[in-house]
Amino acid sequence: GESVGLHLPTLSVQEGDNSIINCAYSNSASDYFIWYKQESGKGPQFIIDIRSNMDKRQGQRVTVLLNKTVKHLSLQIAATQPGDSAVYFCAENGDGNKLVFGAGTILRVKS
Amino acid sequence: GAVVSQHPSRVICKSGTSVKIECRSLDFQATTMFWYRQFPKQSLMLMATSNEGSKATYEQGVEKDKFLINHASLTLSTLTVTSAHPEDSSFYICSASLQANTEAFFGQGTRLTVV
Numbered sequence: 001g002e003s004v005g006l007h008l009p010t011l012s013v014q015e016g017d018n019s020i021i022n023c024a025y026s027n028s029a030s031d032y033f034i035w036y037k038q039e040s041g042k043g044p045q046f047i048i049d050i051r052s053n054m055d056k057r058q059g060q061r062v063t064v065l066l067n068k069t070v071k072h073l074s075l076q077i078a079a080t081q082p083g084d085s086a087v088y089f090c091a092e093n094g095d096g097n098k099l100v101f102g103a104g105t106i107l108r109v110k111s
Numbered sequence: 112g113a114v115v116s117q118h119p120s121r122v123i124c125k126s127g128t129s130v131k132i133e134c135r136s137l138d139f140q141a142t143t144m145f146w147y148r149q150f151p152k153q154s155l156m157l158m159a160t161s162n163e164g165s166k167a168t169y170e171q172g173v174e175k176d177k178f179l180i181n182h183a184s185l186t187l188s189t190l191t192v193t194s195a196h197p198e199d200s201s202f203y204i205c206s207a208s209l210q211a212n213t214e215a216f217f218g219q220g221t222r223l224t225v226v
Contacts (some may be wrong), residue, residue, distance in 0.1 A: 041202075041220070043115075089154060
């Protein structure tokens with residue numbers, strides 16, 4: 001079936017540093033992508049989204065980059081804070097408006 | 112943003128019993144909702160698409176007789192795990208969007224433990 005991201009890496013960063021979380025997607029027909037943050041025992045929380053007609057979008061402390069040529073997404077978090085510690089998932093729209101999730105990346109922020 | 116609420120947040124049931132999980136869109140109408148399952152340290156796996164007023168669409172490998180979905184109104188979808196077994200223990204999450212190809216809002220999830 002479709003898959004977005006095949007790994008569950010852990011990224012450890014020092015508080016105040018910038019974080020970059022990467023994601024590979026497999027469906028070249030996808031045209032909408034979302035990054036979610038999930039804290040333990042909770043549902044995913046929307047961070048930022050991007051459509052395929054863009055290659056960059058910025059939010060508050062976060063930036064999403066989209067490279068359609070290599071089917072790659074990245075999430076950049078500026079000045080990472082302890083509260084940013086969570087699992088981060090990228091997701092792409094699939095058939096019938098279904099969201100397909102990547103494996104996720106654990107972000108650990110060291111104080 | 113829009114709010115999606117799930118109930119219960121945690122449930123423990125005995126093997127062989129059935130459990131119903133509710134997913135409500137609190138401030139918007141959702142003709143389509145989605146049900147996911149998540150095992151520890153794994154990603155969300157889509158189980159089914161819940162369609163208001165019609166049958167749910169199940170993903171490959173998901174037993175429709177095992178996981179009954181009802182979407183009788185524009186603000187409520189229910190997932191019933193029938194004849195639950197310990198291997199059904201998982202985190203179940205629902206989502207809904209205001210419109211197609213826009214941000215999906217997620218419920219807080221339901222932790223099901225079958226003993």
